[in-house]
Amino acid sequence: MNNEEDNKEMKNLLKQVIAPAKDTELPRDLWPQMLRRLNEQPAAVVGVPWFDWALAAILGAVLILFPGSIPALLYHL
Amino acid sequence: MELLERFAAGDLGAFEELFRQHQKEVYAWTVRIVRDRGIAEDLTVETFWRIYKSRSRFDPAGNFCSWARRIATNAALDHLRHSRHETQLPEDLTATAGGDPAVCSERRRQIKQAFSDLPAKYRLVATLALIEEESYNNIAEAAGISVALVKVRVFRAVRMLRKKLSSLGVEVNAK
Numbered sequence: 001m002n003n004e005e006d007n008k009e010m011k012n013l014l015k016q017v018i019a020p021a022k023d024t025e026l027p028r029d030l031w032p033q034m035l036r037r038l039n040e041q042p043a044a045v046v047g048v049p050w051f052d053w054a055l056a057a058i059l060g061a062v063l064i065l066f067p068g069s070i071p072a073l074l075y076h077l
Numbered sequence: 078m079e080l081l082e083r084f085a086a087g088d089l090g091a092f093e094e095l096f097r098q099h100q101k102e103v104y105a106w107t108v109r110i111v112r113d114r115g116i117a118e119d120l121t122v123e124t125f126w127r128i129y130k131s132r133s134r135f136d137p138a139g140n141f142c143s144w145a146r147r148i149a150t151n152a153a154l155d156h157l158r159h160s161r162h163e164t165q166l167p168e169d170l171t172a173t174a175g176g177d178p179a180v181c182s183e184r185r186r187q188i189k190q191a192f193s194d195l196p197a198k199y200r201l202v203a204t205l206a207l208i209e210e211e212s213y214n215n216i217a218e219a220a221g222i223s224v225a226l227v228k229v230r231v232f233r234a235v236r237m238l239r240k241k242l243s244s245l246g247v248e249v250n251a252k
Contacts, residue, residue, distance in 0.1 A: 003232055010235045011207045013242075013249055017188045020209050021112060024105035026121075033122050034096055038089075038129065 081137040110153040157197035191241040203234035
C-alpha cells in the first residue's frame, strides 16, 4: 500500500471521530487580556539565555581551578 | 512611518493596531490545532506577547501574517507538548453528529486516545494535514520546516496511529 492510500484511509477513519474545526470565529476582542499581559510582564526586562549562564559558570570554574590561566585570559582579551 | 516600522520601533499604538487586525486569524489558526476555544484564546494572547517581545527582530519589509502564524504554531506546539497527557480532544470539536453511526463509542474513544497520544510534533502535522486538510506547503511554512519533513511526519504519524490502533484491535481500513 502506498503512502497516499495509507493517508487516505487514516483520514477517513479520523474524520469519523474528529471533525474539522468549524466554529473558528473569535468570540470576543482579546485586546483587554493582551493589555493586562503587557502590564504584568514588562517586555523591557531582558532575559539572559541559560547557555550564557552555563558559559559564565564554566569560565568561573576554570579560573578558580586554574588561576594560572588568568594572565593568559587577560592577554587574549 | 509605516505601521510595521512603527511596531518594530516599539510603538504600542502600532502593536494594538496589528493585534486588532490579526487576532481573528491567529485565533482561527490556533483553534484548529489545539481544538479548544478557551486554550486558543490564551494562546492567541501568548502569541502576540511573543510577537511583542521579538518586535526588534522583525523586519518591517517582511510578511507580518506569516511571521505571526509561525509564532502561533510554535505556541500551539509548546502547549501540545506540555499538555499531552493531560488533555483529551474536547467533545464539542469532535465528530459526533456527522460521523459514521456504525463507529461505536468505544472505538471512537480508542481512536481519539491514540490520536491524543501522538507526540506533539506529529499530532500538529496530523491534525492540520489529515483532519483540517491544510496543504503541505502551508503547514511547512507555519511550522518553519520543509515540505519534505511535513510529509515524513505525516507518514510517521499515520504509521504510529496504525500500530497503536492495531494493538487495540481497531481495523483502520474500515469504510
